[in-house]
Amino acid sequence: MIKPPNPQRRSQKSHDAVLAAALELCAEEGYGRVTIEGIAARAGVSKKTIYRWWPSKGAVVLEALHEAADIAAPHPDTGNLAIDMRTQLAAVISFLSPPSHAPLAGLIADALSDPELAGLLRERLIRPRIAEFEQRMRRAQEQGQLHPDANLDIALDLFYGPLYHRLVFHLGLPEPEYLDTLIEHVIRALTSGEPSRSA
Amino acid sequence: MIKPPNPQRRSQKSHDAVLAAALELCAEEGYGRVTIEGIAARAGVSKKTIYRWWPSKGAVVLEALHEAADIAAPHPDTGNLAIDMRTQLAAVISFLSPPSHAPLAGLIADALSDPELAGLLRERLIRPRIAEFEQRMRRAQEQGQLHPDANLDIALDLFYGPLYHRLVFHLGLPEPEYLDTLIEHVIRALTSGEPSRSA
Amino acid sequence: MIKPPNPQRRSQKSHDAVLAAALELCAEEGYGRVTIEGIAARAGVSKKTIYRWWPSKGAVVLEALHEAADIAAPHPDTGNLAIDMRTQLAAVISFLSPPSHAPLAGLIADALSDPELAGLLRERLIRPRIAEFEQRMRRAQEQGQLHPDANLDIALDLFYGPLYHRLVFHLGLPEPEYLDTLIEHVIRALTSGEPSRSA
Amino acid sequence: MIKPPNPQRRSQKSHDAVLAAALELCAEEGYGRVTIEGIAARAGVSKKTIYRWWPSKGAVVLEALHEAADIAAPHPDTGNLAIDMRTQLAAVISFLSPPSHAPLAGLIADALSDPELAGLLRERLIRPRIAEFEQRMRRAQEQGQLHPDANLDIALDLFYGPLYHRLVFHLGLPEPEYLDTLIEHVIRALTSGEPSRSA
DNA sequence: TGATAACCGAGACGGTACGTCGTGTCTTGTG
DNA sequence: CACAAGACACGACGTACCGTCTCGGTTATCA
Numbered sequence: 001m002i003k004p005p006n007p008q009r010r011s012q013k014s015h016d017a018v019l020a021a022a023l024e025l026c027a028e029e030g031y032g033r034v035t036i037e038g039i040a041a042r043a044g045v046s047k048k049t050i051y052r053w054w055p056s057k058g059a060v061v062l063e064a065l066h067e068a069a070d071i072a073a074p075h076p077d078t079g080n081l082a083i084d085m086r087t088q089l090a091a092v093i094s095f096l097s098p099p100s101h102a103p104l105a106g107l108i109a110d111a112l113s114d115p116e117l118a119g120l121l122r123e124r125l126i127r128p129r130i131a132e133f134e135q136r137m138r139r140a141q142e143q144g145q146l147h148p149d150a151n152l153d154i155a156l157d158l159f160y161g162p163l164y165h166r167l168v169f170h171l172g173l174p175e176p177e178y179l180d181t182l183i184e185h186v187i188r189a190l191t192s193g194e195p196s197r198s199a
Numbered sequence: 200m201i202k203p204p205n206p207q208r209r210s211q212k213s214h215d216a217v218l219a220a221a222l223e224l225c226a227e228e229g230y231g232r233v234t235i236e237g238i239a240a241r242a243g244v245s246k247k248t249i250y251r252w253w254p255s256k257g258a259v260v261l262e263a264l265h266e267a268a269d270i271a272a273p274h275p276d277t278g279n280l281a282i283d284m285r286t287q288l289a290a291v292i293s294f295l296s297p298p299s300h301a302p303l304a305g306l307i308a309d310a311l312s313d314p315e316l317a318g319l320l321r322e323r324l325i326r327p328r329i330a331e332f333e334q335r336m337r338r339a340q341e342q343g344q345l346h347p348d349a350n351l352d353i354a355l356d357l358f359y360g361p362l363y364h365r366l367v368f369h370l371g372l373p374e375p376e377y378l379d380t381l382i383e384h385v386i387r388a389l390t391s392g393e394p395s396r397s398a
Numbered sequence: 399m400i401k402p403p404n405p406q407r408r409s410q411k412s413h414d415a416v417l418a419a420a421l422e423l424c425a426e427e428g429y430g431r432v433t434i435e436g437i438a439a440r441a442g443v444s445k446k447t448i449y450r451w452w453p454s455k456g457a458v459v460l461e462a463l464h465e466a467a468d469i470a471a472p473h474p475d476t477g478n479l480a481i482d483m484r485t486q487l488a489a490v491i492s493f494l495s496p497p498s499h500a501p502l503a504g505l506i507a508d509a510l511s512d513p514e515l516a517g518l519l520r521e522r523l524i525r526p527r528i529a530e531f532e533q534r535m536r537r538a539q540e541q542g543q544l545h546p547d548a549n550l551d552i553a554l555d556l557f558y559g560p561l562y563h564r565l566v567f568h569l570g571l572p573e574p575e576y577l578d579t580l581i582e583h584v585i586r587a588l589t590s591g592e593p594s595r596s597a
Numbered sequence: 598m599i600k601p602p603n604p605q606r607r608s609q610k611s612h613d614a615v616l617a618a619a620l621e622l623c624a625e626e627g628y629g630r631v632t633i634e635g636i637a638a639r640a641g642v643s644k645k646t647i648y649r650w651w652p653s654k655g656a657v658v659l660e661a662l663h664e665a666a667d668i669a670a671p672h673p674d675t676g677n678l679a680i681d682m683r684t685q686l687a688a689v690i691s692f693l694s695p696p697s698h699a700p701l702a703g704l705i706a707d708a709l710s711d712p713e714l715a716g717l718l719r720e721r722l723i724r725p726r727i728a729e730f731e732q733r734m735r736r737a738q739e740q741g742q743l744h745p746d747a748n749l750d751i752a753l754d755l756f757y758g759p760l761y762h763r764l765v766f767h768l769g770l771p772e773p774e775y776l777d778t779l780i781e782h783v784i785r786a787l788t789s790g791e792p793s794r795s796a
Numbered sequence: 797t798g799a800t801a802a803c804c805g806a807g808a809c810g811g812t813a814c815g816t817c818g819t820g821t822c823t824t825g826t827g
Numbered sequence: 828c829a830c831a832a833g834a835c836a837c838g839a840c841g842t843a844c845c846g847t848c849t850c851g852g853t854t855a856t857c858a
């Protein structure tokens with residue numbers, strides 16, 4: 001993963017079988033009950049092959065998630081920031097529901113005690129989404145829906161923070177109505193008054 | 200924990216030794232590397248004794264954390280909401296640093312795939328803090344620092360969400376300056392415009 | 399084996415099941431194809447239990463063989479040394495046939511590269527047989543069938559050496575007629591001329 | 598070995614490197630710890646190349662031993678059978694010492710559960726030595742040092758058996774003095790009385 | 797003031813999964 | 828086309844913890 005021994009020699013068939021098996025097992029058993037042995041057995045692959053290309057169960061699931069790309073809900077741009085953010089946040093929420101079976105929730109859990117996985121998670125999965133988020137914010141700034149000096153780091157934290165706060169403490173992911181209220185507050189925080197500079 | 204066999208016969212000495220050992224091992228090895236066997240050995244207690252009183256490693260650490268009470272930084276009330284929230288959030292941040300060794304981070308991780316632990320975490324550790332937070336908010340409302348109709352659920356999510364968002368994706372916990380900006384935005388979101396009712 | 403953790407707590411049932419499974423599998427598959435995993439599975443026992451009490455597969459089979467005691471053919475004493483040795487050597491030969499399935503042959507093979515097993519094999523299985531052999535020799539000396547100064551170490555090597563020589567080089571274990579000739583020669587070597595002292 | 602694919606295309610360089618690596622590793626680690634992977638790595642040769650020409654680790658070591666030829670101590674002929682046999686047996690003993698590192702001991706161990714290797718060992722390494730032994734015995738008969746009807750199979754077993762008996766049960770290979778006594782007994786067995794016919 | 801029942805330490809037990817190693821086969825690309 | 832390099836499926840290794848389960852030995856109510 002970090003340094004594939006020799007990418008050219010890699011068997012595409014095994015690679016794909018592993019990722020498919022990982023997602024299937026996550027769906028059937030929940031991330032927590034998935035094991036590398038189980039993935040290997042389901043994929044018809046030896047454990048050694050998995051260990052050769054991925055450092056941990058989390059790395060496998062992460063790549064599977066990445067390839068499945070169904071997290072890649074791109075930020076819509078209808079011209080209305082509030083509506084677009086609601087669409088986007090709802091997509092993320094459905095991707096995290098139910099927390100007990102959402103592979104991403106499992107990755108978050110493992111990453112909390114595995115710095116290597118944490119790095120992969122951040123760089124491969126999260127950073128690209130943040131970049132897309134920032135693009136959308138900048139378009140909002142151009143369109144005058146957001147103050148041109150709005151702090152985008154703050155924006156990110158305020159929009160997405162509540163989701164993960166509620167996720168980790170099992171407070172229930174936001175319902176649509178609550179989501180609207182939340183977005184309304186965040187946009188207000190970003191547009192009124194004298195905003196600070198982006199970090 | 201949920202149903203102690205006979206609370207009266209419980210050995211205080213063993214109980215304390217287990218909790219102390221749990222915290223020591225978390226500090227030394229990190230939550231993830233702590234095992235019930237390790238706790239039992241360190242505490243000079245049999246595994247059976249642990250299983251008699253707690254359902255899981257997480258429950259032990261949770262109770263240890265609860266007794267240690269150093270999370271229980273109560274909300275200060277200097278009359279200035281922004282300053283008090285900064286104090287409070289900084290306390291929580293230091294309690295979560297470094298994430299790889301903070302027992303609470305480990306509990307969050309385990310709770311993501313253990314509904315029983317999730318319930319304990321929410322009810323024993325988090326709900327009381329939320330109650331304290333809401334008390335402080337209500338005082339701010341009485342003092343006119345917050346709109347009397349401010350939505351306190353939203354307030355909670357906006358104040359604390361960014362911490363956990365940054366925690367789970369390893370984006371770095373907020374630095375003091377960033378924290379100030381954040382608080383400034385949140386208070387603005389809660390005070391300007393026409394807020395919605397509390398859920 | 400060398401230092402049982404706590405013999406009192408040992409489960410007799412598991413102990414017996416392991417030894418029985420070991421012998422069964424040796425008989426079915428041959429010593430070389432027996433694995434600790436296989437023994438554990440057949441015995442309905444965890445691998446850890448085997449590793450707790452025995453250091454190696456060989457040690458298990460050795461103890462099984464020891465308990466089975468069918469190697470323990472005691473030296474007969476009809477008063478005729480040649481006849482008795484033929485009986486005894488034939489018993490050992492049948493115990494080593496066929497070499498590919500005889501557990502003892504497997505033990506010999508493993509012991510050649512495992513000093514710990516070699517020690518167990520020598521002390522538990524072989525030394526007692528040597529002691530019995532020497533008792534029989536001494537009775538022969540008392541009965542005048544053997545020179546009173548006959549060197550019993552030499553006697554042991556001459557009587558049994560040919561068996562193992564033929565075993566290890568797959569020269570075919572001695573047939574009855576050849577065995578008689580052999581015994582005749584050995585007894586002659588031990589009785590004629592001026593023998594040296596026992597070492 | 599048994600059926601080389603195409604002896605003409607065989608790379609002499611690889612062939613030699615494999616045999617040299619095999620002997621080096623036996624000397625460094627002991628036969629038991631040598632692996633085909635290790636030999637391939639040391640020799641700078643692919644595993645496939647080894648499997649193409651030899652059926653097993655044992656076959657490689659056997660051929661290496663055969664080529665090294667230092668086992669080929671030919672039977673000396675000073676005219677004194679006892680002295681010559683002592684010289685010869687001492688050479689074999691030194692070749693088997695220490696048993697834990699002697700490649701031949703490893704071959705014997707493997708051959709006990711590998712009929713193919715057993716065949717190679719017997720035919721390539723042992724039969725030629727037996728032939729040399731028998732030549733020497735026949736010269737002894739011609740010189741009157743041995744009865745002309747002495748049974749040479751018996752002679753072989755009596756001379757060499759004790760070595761392997763002591764080897765397999767780790768009773769300690771014979772010391773020089775003991776060796777003399779042994780030879781004395783064997784020659785006596787073969788010369789006195791009325792010997793039986795050769796088989 | 798015993799009896800008696802719970803808790804206690806110690807740790808063996810059947811399991812599951814781990815991550816590693818070596819096997820023998822197969823594939824790819826080079827000389 | 829033999830070769831090196833090494834990926835592959837397989838299977839066993841020996842280890843670590845899990846959660847359950849005896850064991851005797853305190854220990855602390857109650858009879």
